[in-house]
Each structure stands twice: as structure tokens, then as C-alpha cells.
Amino acid sequence: MTTPPTELHAWLASRRDAVERALERYLPAPAPARSNPRFVPASGRAPARVAESMRYSVFAGGKRLRPLLVLASAEAVAAHTGASVAEAEELAMPVACALEMIHTYSLVHDDLPAMDNDTLRRGRPTAHVVFGEGLAILAGDGLLTEAFALLSREPVQAERVSAEDLQRRKLQTIAIVADAAGAAGMVGGQAIDLDAAGPGATPLDAGALREMHMRKTGAIIVASALSGALMAGATESMAETIGRYGVEIGLAFQIVDDILDVEGASAELGKTAGKDAAAGKPTYPALYGLDASRKLASECIERATSVLHHAGIGGQLPAIAHWVVGRTH
Numbered sequence: 001m002t003t004p005p006t007e008l009h010a011w012l013a014s015r016r017d018a019v020e021r022a023l024e025r026y027l028p029a030p031a032p033a034r035s036n037p038r039f040v041p042a043s044g045r046a047p048a049r050v051a052e053s054m055r056y057s058v059f060a061g062g063k064r065l066r067p068l069l070v071l072a073s074a075e076a077v078a079a080h081t082g083a084s085v086a087e088a089e090e091l092a093m094p095v096a097c098a099l100e101m102i103h104t105y106s107l108v109h110d111d112l113p114a115m116d117n118d119t120l121r122r123g124r125p126t127a128h129v130v131f132g133e134g135l136a137i138l139a140g141d142g143l144l145t146e147a148f149a150l151l152s153r154e155p156v157q158a159e160r161v162s163a164e165d166l167q168r169r170k171l172q173t174i175a176i177v178a179d180a181a182g183a184a185g186m187v188g189g190q191a192i193d194l195d196a197a198g199p200g201a202t203p204l205d206a207g208a209l210r211e212m213h214m215r216k217t218g219a220i221i222v223a224s225a226l227s228g229a230l231m232a233g234a235t236e237s238m239a240e241t242i243g244r245y246g247v248e249i250g251l252a253f254q255i256v257d258d259i260l261d262v263e264g265a266s267a268e269l270g271k272t273a274g275k276d277a278a279a280g281k282p283t284y285p286a287l288y289g290l291d292a293s294r295k296l297a298s299e300c301i302e303r304a305t306s307v308l309h310h311a312g313i314g315g316q317l318p319a320i321a322h323w324v325v326g327r328t329h
Helices: 006-026 048-058 065-081 085-110 127-131 133-153 163-181 186-196 206-231 236-263 284-288 290-311 317-326
Strands: none
Touching (some): 048 133, 065 236, 065 317, 085 133, 085 206, 127 133, 186 206, 236 284, 236 290, 236 317, 290 317
């Protein structure tokens, strides 16, 4: 990935470390071995093999774009409104971790033989290669379910936010994340992708390709930016601005992903390069060509940063947009 500017680089490193520590706390811990098969583990404890398989995929690395967007949006809103940036980050951290769990679950399931049938993810063998298909499916199910348990449970309280307002923010966030992850969002986009790939499939036109990407990848990215803003107390107009920003960088991210599948090397990408073309999948380079695809991604970033500028919202959000389009893996 292109090295980000010094200020952003330091911010990314700091927030990634914070996300890693929080994920370690929030992911289920393995239950101790018991001889009694009827033993029901206490809340938060999972059979060791399930916990191991969940943690294997979550801690395999990755950019952590979605949790970083949650935190960046929360901080930008706090700075814009004069609220405590530190408290905004505390309010947003559980959401950041929940979205990374959901994203990881989607990767685990996406790699399964019934879906993309991939054996490499984040530079490591995919979950079903290591643990078998059955446990990989269960690990994905566990991550998705734990994400919503976390969203409902945390944060418990905030110093400067009333209990009623905190509950309202959490409910709004849960609804947004559920829509983004569900049949109208990520699941629906994956279904379109499955139908559009392979011999005999009807090619997608430009509008259908954009719709597929906005559901499959963009919906969770929008939810990340928007949920961080809402947890920090964004007004309706601020939320609208950050939502529009999220739409643009979500599409740019997937366009760049399509480009990298053509140009990247597996070792650098951390996943198998060239699989989209080999599988006959609809992509931006296949429809527009590489140069036009790069231009489309750059135009998305221009619109994303412009909408923030006109609203007077900044922080790390503009720099993250440029980082997304400049990445090499």
C-alpha cells in the first residue's frame, strides 16, 4: 500500500493498535475443557475450537478499514461539534470491533468452496482450509452473532451522554448495521455476484455492476462511517454528509479492489490474484478497462472529499479517502 502521509500514518498505527486490543477483549474466550458434555459454558465463553477458528480469521491481519472509518467519523464529528474526541472514540470502539467481526465473517464465508472457493486470505490459508468447511461456517456465524451481541451490550454508559440518548444512538446504529449486512446490503450483493459469474450468466451493465458493488462492499463501508458519526452524536445533516462520503469511498474501494485483482501479486494482496477474471466475474476493469476504472475511482474520492469540505467536516476522513484509492493491496 502506498505509504500514507506522516500524520495519517501515525493515526492509523495508533487506532489499529487500539482496535486490536479491543477485539482481544470483545471476542469470546475459549471455555475450559470439561469432562461433562452437558456443561453449558458461561456467557462469553465458547468451545475452544470455535473460539480458535474465530480468532484465527480476525487476527490474520488486514487493513482494518471499517473500524478505522468508524473511529475517524466519530472523531471528526466530535471535533466539529466541540465534544470530547476521546469520549467519542470510546463510544465508537464497540461498533468498530463489531463491524470488523462482520467483515471477517463475510470473508470466511466468501472464501468457502460454495462461494469463491479461495484458499488464501490475508496471506494465510483460509479458514475452511485450516479448520474444515463446517467449522469455518460456524466461525462466520459466530462472528456475525457476536457482533450484534456487542452492539446491543456496549457501551454501557458515557460521562457526557444521557442513558436515554445513548440507547437511542445504539438502536440507530444496530438498525444501520443490520440493513448493511443483510439481504438488502452485503448478502444481497453477494447473491448478485454469484448469479453474474460463470458460464451462461447474463453480463451486468454499468448500473447493475455499481449496484452489486454498493451492496456487497459499499453498504458496510457506508455503515462504518455513518455508525461512528451517530455514536458521536452527529446531527441529521452531518450524518447525511458522512453517509454521502461513505458511498463514494465504498465504491472507490471496490473499483480499486477490481484493479488490484488484475494487476496485483498474490503475495502482496494477501489473497489469490486474478481469480475474478478466471471466474468470469463482472468487474470494473472488465467493463471499462484499467485506465477508465482508475479515473472512476479518483472521481469518487474527489466527490467524497468535496462533500466533507463543503460541510466543514475534516479530521482524518479526507486523508483516509486518498489512502483508499492509493493502496496497492
